Amino acid sequence: xxxxQEPTIEQIADLLTDIASSLMSSGSHTKRIIRNVSRIAxxxxxxxxxxxxxxxxxxxxxNAEDRTKRLTTNKKLNPLLLNFTTVxxxxxxxxRTHDDKLPFDMxxxxxxxxxxxxxxxxxxxxxxxxxxxxAFCGLFKGDLPSAGLVFAATIVGFFxxxxxxxxxxxxxxxxxxxxFIASLVAGMTYVFxxxxxxQIALAASVLYLIPGVPLINSVLDLIEGHILIGxxxxxxxxxxxxxIAIGLFTSMLILGLEKL
Amino acid sequence: xxxxxxxxxxxxxxLAAVAAVGFAVISNPSRKAIYFSALLAAIGHAxxxxxxxxxxxISLATFAAASTIGLLSIxxxxxxxxxxxxxxxxxxxxxxxxxxxYKTILSMIKFMxxxxxxxxxxxxxxxxxxxxxxxxxxxxLVVGVSLPILFFPNYSFMVTRRYEQKHNR
Numbered sequence: 571x572x573x574x575q576e577p578t579i580e581q582i583a584d585l586l587t588d589i590a591s592s593l594m595s596s597g598s599h600t601k602r603i604i605r606n607v608s609r610i611a612x613x614x615x616x617x618x619x620x621x622x623x624x625x626x627x628x629x630x631x632x633n634a635e636d637r638t639k640r641l642t643t644n645k646k647l648n649p650l651l652l653n654f655t656t657v658x659x660x661x662x663x664x665x666r667t668h669d670d671k672l673p674f675d676m677x678x679x680x681x682x683x684x685x686x687x688x689x690x691x692x693x694x695x696x697x698x699x700x701x702x703x704x705a706f707c708g709l710f711k712g713d714l715p716s717a718g719l720v721f722a723a724t725i726v727g728f729f730x731x732x733x734x735x736x737x738x739x740x741x742x743x744x745x746x747x748x749x750f751i752a753s754l755v756a757g758m759t760y761v762f763x764x765x766x767x768x769q770i771a772l773a774a775s776v777l778y779l780i781p782g783v784p785l786i787n788s789v790l791d792l793i794e795g796h797i798l799i800g801x802x803x804x805x806x807x808x809x810x811x812x813x814i815a816i817g818l819f820t821s822m823l824i825l826g827l828e829k830l
Numbered sequence: 831x832x833x834x835x836x837x838x839x840x841x842x843x844x845l846a847a848v849a850a851v852g853f854a855v856i857s858n859p860s861r862k863a864i865y866f867s868a869l870l871a872a873i874g875h876a877x878x879x880x881x882x883x884x885x886x887x888i889s890l891a892t893f894a895a896a897s898t899i900g901l902l903s904i905x906x907x908x909x910x911x912x913x914x915x916x917x918x919x920x921x922x923x924x925x926x927x928x929x930x931x932y933k934t935i936l937s938m939i940k941f942m943x944x945x946x947x948x949x950x951x952x953x954x955x956x957x958x959x960x961x962x963x964x965x966x967x968x969x970x971l972v973v974g975v976s977l978p979i980l981f982f983p984n985y986s987f988m989v990t991r992r993y994e995q996k997h998n999r
Contacts, residue, residue: 702852
C-alpha cells in the first residue's frame with residue numbers, strides 16, 4: 571500500500587466515533603458498543619478507550635505500536651431512534667473486519683451503506699402497532715368492540731407522536747400528549763357505551779408507548795457495571811413512563827371517575 | 831388438559847405474537863428477526879398462561895417465561911446471525927403488566943379524591959398491591975431475559991460472526 575493511502579489517525583477516530591454513536595442511538599447496550607468498536611480498532615492497529623454518556627460519546631485511540639500517536643474525539647449523539655438492523659449489521663461488520671482483515675476504505679463504505687438503509691414504511695409500522703395494541707386488549711380479556719377502539723386510539727396517538735417528533739417537540743411533551751389523546755379516544759367506550767370492557771380498553775390504549783428497549787438496556791448496563799449510563803437510561807425510561815401515566819391520568823380525570 | 835384449555839392457550843399465543851410483531855417493527859429489525867420475535871412471544875406468553883392457570887404466582891411465572899425467551903433467543907440468534915436482544919426484547923413486551931399499571935393509577939386518583947377515610951385506606955391498599963405487582967413483574971421480565979445473555983457472554987456476542995462456522999465445516 572502506498573504511503574498516502576494509509577488512513578490518518580483523524581480519519582480512523584472519526585469512523586470509530588461514528589460507529590459508536592450510530593450503535594448508541596440505534597439502541598444497543600453499552601457492552602456491545604465497546605466490544606464492536608474495539609474489535610474494529612484492533613484490526614486497524616489501535617487501542618481504544620470509550621466513555622459513553624446519554625448525550626455524547628468520547629473515544630481515545632492510541633496506536634498500538636507507537637504509543638505517542640493518540641487522539642481523543644468527542645461526538646454529540648443523535649436522539650434515540652431504535653434501529654436494530656443497524657445494530658446487527660454493524661455487529662456483523664465488526665466480526666467481518668476482524669476475520670477478513672478488511673481495509674479502512676472498505677469498512678467506511680460498508681458503514682455508510684449500513685446507516686443509509688431504508689426503514690420500514692411508517693404507515694405499515696403504524697398499522698402493525700395498532701394491531702399489536704388491539705391484541706393487547708385481547709390478552710387482557712377485552713371484547714371485540716373495545717379492541718377495535720383501541721386500534722383506532724393507537725393509530726391516532728402514534729400518528730400524533732410521529733408528527734410531533736418530526737417537528738422536534740420535546741419527547742416528554744410528545745409522550746404525554748399522545749398518551750392523553752390515545753386514552754381519550756379509548757375512553758369513548760365509556761361515553762358511548764361501546765363493548766363491556768371499557769377499563770381494559772383504557773389500560774391497553776397507552777401501552778404502545780412503553781419504552782421497553784431503554785428499560786431493558788438500562789438493566790443490562792447496570793448488571794454489567796456501566797452504572798452511570800445505566801442510571802441515565804433508567805431515569806430516561808422512568809420519566810417517559812411517568813409521562814404516559816400523566817397523560818392517562820388527565821384523560822381519566824376528564825372522563826370522570828364515578829363511572830370507572 | 832382438555833380441548834378448551836388448549837384453545838385458550840393457542841389464542842393467547844396468537845395474540846401475543848401479533849402484539850410482538852407490532853412492537854418489533856418500531857425498532858426496525860430485519861424481517862427474519864420479526865418472525866422469530868413473534869414465535870418467541872407466542873411461546874413465552876403461552877407458557878406464562880399455562881403456569882398462571884396451574885397456580886403459579888404471576889411474577890414468578892413471568893420470570894420463568896422471560897428466562898425461557900432469553901435462552902431460546904440465544905439459540906435462534908445463532909441460526910439467523912442476529913444479536914439475541916434484537917428479537918428477545920420485542921417478544922417480552924406482551925407480558926408488560928398493563929392492567930396492573932392502570933389499576934395503580936386508578937387507585938391513586940381515587941385515593942386522592944376520596945373524603946371517606948375507610949374507603950381511602952382501601953384505595954391505598956389497592957395502590958400498593960397493584961404498584962408492587964407492576965414493579966415486580968417488570969423486574970422479573972428484565973432480569974429474566976438478561977440472565978442468559980450474562981451466563982453465555984461469549985456465545986451471545988459471537989452470533990453475528992460467520993467466519994468460524996464456514997471454516998469448521
